[in-house]
Amino acid sequence: MNASEIGEFLVVLLILIGSIISVISALGIIRFPDVYTRSHAATKSATLGVLLSLTGAFIYIWLTDHFISVRLILGILFVFITAPVSGHLIIRAAYRSHVEMTEDTVEDELKPVLNDKR
Amino acid sequence: MAFQIILNIFLAFLWMFFEGSMNATTFIVGYLLGLLVVFFMRRFFSTRFYIHRLYAILKLLLIFFKELMLSNLAVLKVIFQPKLNIQPGIFALETKLKEDWEITLLANLITLTPGTLVVDVSEDNKTLYIHAMDIGDVDEAVESIRQSFEKAIMEVGR
DSSP: OOHHHHHHHHHHHHHHHHHHHHHHHHHHHHHSSSHHHHHHHHHHHHHHHHHHHHHHHHHHHHHHHOOOOHHHHHHHHHHHHHHHHHHHHHHHHHHHTTOOOOTTOOEESSHHHHHHHO | OHHHHHHHHHHHHHHHHHHTOOOHHHHHHHHHHHHHHHHHTGGGSSSOOHHHHHHHHHHHHHHHHHHHHHHHHHHHHHHTOSSOOOOOEEEEEEOOOOSHHHHHHHHHHHHTSTTEEEEEEOTTSOEEEEEESOGGGHHHHHHHHIIIIIHHHHHHHO
């Protein structure tokens, strides 16, 4: 097994794991009961899935064409920075517009704080 | 920190002009020599030697990656349970961080950690409200956030 084969194996592994994680995160979005828990699946798993696929593509282009694609690195960086922020903003907007949480919810320390202000 | 880096780059350029060759290799050699000079002159700067801070940033990045992997495993485990027995909830976390960028960084890190998601930041920037997928072990989660992230961010900001 020479070096390029090992590299290809790594690429296959990265892209496969990335797509599996994306599928599982989609499953999570279907299965979870409310907006808040769904966004757990959406922000974390989708981010990692995209990151792994992009890293796989980056390594593949590097090995086959000997070309370091700076755009893919920038894409990885931007997804990494923006995904948690967008998740936070959607959840904050949902909470502020009084979207209900599931009945399983045990504790809510934010509600009294917001009510005091009003 | 920025001043030390600029000084280091300036010294590297100086070395390139001394050598009379405009190669990347000469620049790197000059940069390493300049790093040595900045290191020996470190007591004249008001801030720490900047390599310390670079090291802290690197450590924070590694923690970030580790937590991202762990959080994904945790979410996957919950998704594949035949019956969902999770107890979601929102808890408050007091933070000692002061600067805006530090709090943003902490919120981003918390959002990408196992089973936690920042819902809101209080007006006075002192409390983060975090939605947890499983509220059962909140104290433990708070403690681990304090121990790993807050400390690492403080290390960078110092």
